[in-house]
Amino acid sequence: MTGLRMTEVHIERLWEQLIVFIEEGRVIPVIGPELVVVEIGGRPVSLYMYLAEQLAKRLGIDAKPADTLNTVACRYLAQGGQREDLYPTVKLVLTDLSLDKMPETLVKLAKIRPLKLFVTTCFDPYLVKTLNQVRYAGKSNTEVIEFYPGSTKDLPDEVDQLSGTTVFHLFGKLTAAPDYAVTDEDILEFMHELQSEHTRPKLLFDVLVKQDLMMVGCQLYDWLGRFFVRIGNRHRLIISKEKTDFLVGDQVSKEINLAEFLLHFSTRTKIFPLQAVEFVDELYRRWTAKHPGDANCPEPAQSVVEAIPSSDNHTKPDQDAVDDGGSERMRSGAVFLSYAHEDESAVSSIKNAFEKAGIEVWFDKDSGALRVGDKFKSRIKTNIEQCSLFVPIISRNTLTQERRFFRFEWKYAEECADFYPDSRRFIIPLVIDDTPPDDPNLDEYIRELHWERLQNGQCSAAFLTEIKHLQRAYRRSME
Structure with missing residues (x-):
């Protein structure tokens, strides 16, 4: 090689x-x-090579050292044997095999x-x-x-x-x-x-x-x-x-x-x-x-098969975060959380609730080594294009008139939404405090959307179920 x-x-x-x-x-x-690899007669043996050898013996076929189950089967069929004989015979061989250890x-x-x-x-x-x-x-x-x-x-x-x-x-x-x-x-x-x-x-x-x-x-x-x-x-x-x-x-x-x-x-x-x-x-x-x-360690009650985003780090101009640990690489179909960095603690709770419900999230809480500039903005754009849902987290902290990176994300998500039919829910604003929906410092597009408000700072079971359904529907549509 x-x-x-x-x-x-x-x-x-x-x-x-x-x-x-x-x-x-x-x-x-x-x-x-x-x-x-199993131990037979005190020596390690490939189970499937052993099965081939024993299958040949039971079918009356000459066995060779390098035989596989397929070569034995081909030799048997070439001699007029029936395919249906193979499967119960293999089962008998394996049933008769007694192992002292796994x-x-x-x-x-x-x-x-x-x-x-x-x-x-x-x-x-x-x-x-x-x-x-x-x-x-x-x-x-x-x-x-x-x-x-x-x-x-x-x-x-x-x-x-x-x-x-x-x-x-x-x-x-x-x-x-x-x-x-x-x-x-x-x-x-x-x-x-x-x-x-x-x-x-x-x-x-x-x-x-x-x-x-x-x-x-x-x-x-x-x-x-x-x-x-x-x-x-x-x-x-x-x-x-x-x-x-x-x-x-x-x-x-x-x-x-x-x-x-x-x-x-x-x-x-x-x-x-x-x-x-x-x-x-x-x-x-x-x-x-x-x-x-x-x-x-004892076995946990449930197994986790939903993907968890990677943990590479990145940074951006004002520390506003969008990913879970700073991954610059987002899996297609993840839910993109975008927020002001002052709300990191509250958004971390939302992220945890999403993941506990089996929803894959892209969320950043760390700064890292990725340099600010066009390359970074290009990656953010790609991630927004590939997310299943874009969730802007609204709070009093997003009403600032300062130059903030989350606004770049929100604006680009709005551009992406224009390419989807009206029936597709893509941007789902989530408000975490008493911010009024008519505040002039909020983007007009965001103001006009239906907002989800957290009750007592917690995501409701119905809301989580809806997000999970929308994410799964997106991934199935991408097939």
């Missing part, structure tokens, strides 16, 4: 980014078969508590069993959802209300029926069905396109890898800048054509130069070094 190999500095930067993203609840792990790689991932929603391309039950063992003392509390051709299964309607840790089997889960992927032809069919308007799990895809994906051990062969990366992005890869996806795996590291493609057409997709098991070992080492007591 000459010319594509990353420097140690670059790799270290990727590790730092990944750890921060996990801490903020932004990462969805996508687990592949390379991670499922795969160590899965145990380590389970101990990284901010990882709540796991997507797996595997059909075996060991990820679910491991999560139940590590997080729930062996109780079957992990929610399990599986997709298969013809099904309509999806995440719960309220994705931010997942009851706890959730595992989504993207290519089906173990059963006697042919409802999970054993062969390459199965995978092709699953990928086709995942794109179907009628069966595609829309809520799952809503999460995948806005969260940073950590795809580990997935056997993504060249074009399959390209396609898999594409379905995790809202826009075409060459222009997608909303998030960062991480690819790790033995097969991925061998795919030079895939690496070259991503280098030129998907710069936000990063390939770690490690094998899948090595990557998880290093991730766990770094995580526990930073969070030494995390492995023993």
Whole structure:
């Protein structure tokens, strides 16, 4: 991979980014078969290589050391075997397998508590069993959802209300029926069905396109890898800048054509130069070094799958803030809070109420290193163009006649609103004190809109529900 190999500095930067993203609840792990390494006869064995070997024996097929489930199946079918025989036989092999302990790689991932929603391309039950063992003392509390051709299964309607840790089997889960992927032809069919308007799990895809994906051990062969990366992005890869996806795996590291493609057409997709098991070992080492007591923490009541904005810092002329910790990069569809910096404490409470209700917010409370000027204004404009809702926070502090940056934001939001139909609610003023709606120091456009007033400084449940509905409607319309 000459010319594509990353420097140690670059790799270290990727590790730092990944750890921060996990801490903020932004990462969805996508687990592949390379991670499922079990101990059989006192030695570590790839579960799926073991299944291929045992399947060959049960079907009376000559086994070879490098056989996969697909090669065994192809050999069986070439000899006149029936496809329907494969699935119950695989289930029997796996049912007869008794493990003394769960795969160590899965145990380590389970101990990284901010990882709540796991997507797996595997059909075996060991990820679910491991999560139940590590997080729930062996109780079957992990929610399990599986997709298969013809099904309509999806995440719960309220994705931010997942009851706890959730595992989504993207290519089906173990059963006697042919409802999970054993062969390459199965995978092709699953990928086709995942794109179907009628069966595609829309809520799952809503999460995948806005969260940073950590795809580990997935056997993504060249074009399959390209396609898999594409379905995790809202826009075409060459222009997608909303998030960062991480690819790790033995097969991925061998795919030079895939690496070259991503280098030129998907710069936000990063390939770690490690094998899948090595990557998880290093991730766990770094995580526990930073969070030494995390492995023993009790499981929270709910899992958070809504995206949380990043924490890069920026500044602007008068310290007025618009983002949660200063991110210059806003995820498309976030709610843009714009306010005078004197109201930071009150607006922080609004931000927290929004996020608790599962609403993604862009909000700034820190100053940082971004220089004032046209470049900064251009980024603010882009963020306003990409937000689902623009919420100007009105107070006595916004009546000042001084030169203030929030007015630039409000004026540009008004320009953007002109491009939407009258039926679309884009600017939603929120007043936090007794400011009268007819005050001459307020922009005329803002004065004429319907204001939402906080009661006792608190966002009502009805208001939060409305904002959440509008944000979700925007994101679905962007599909």
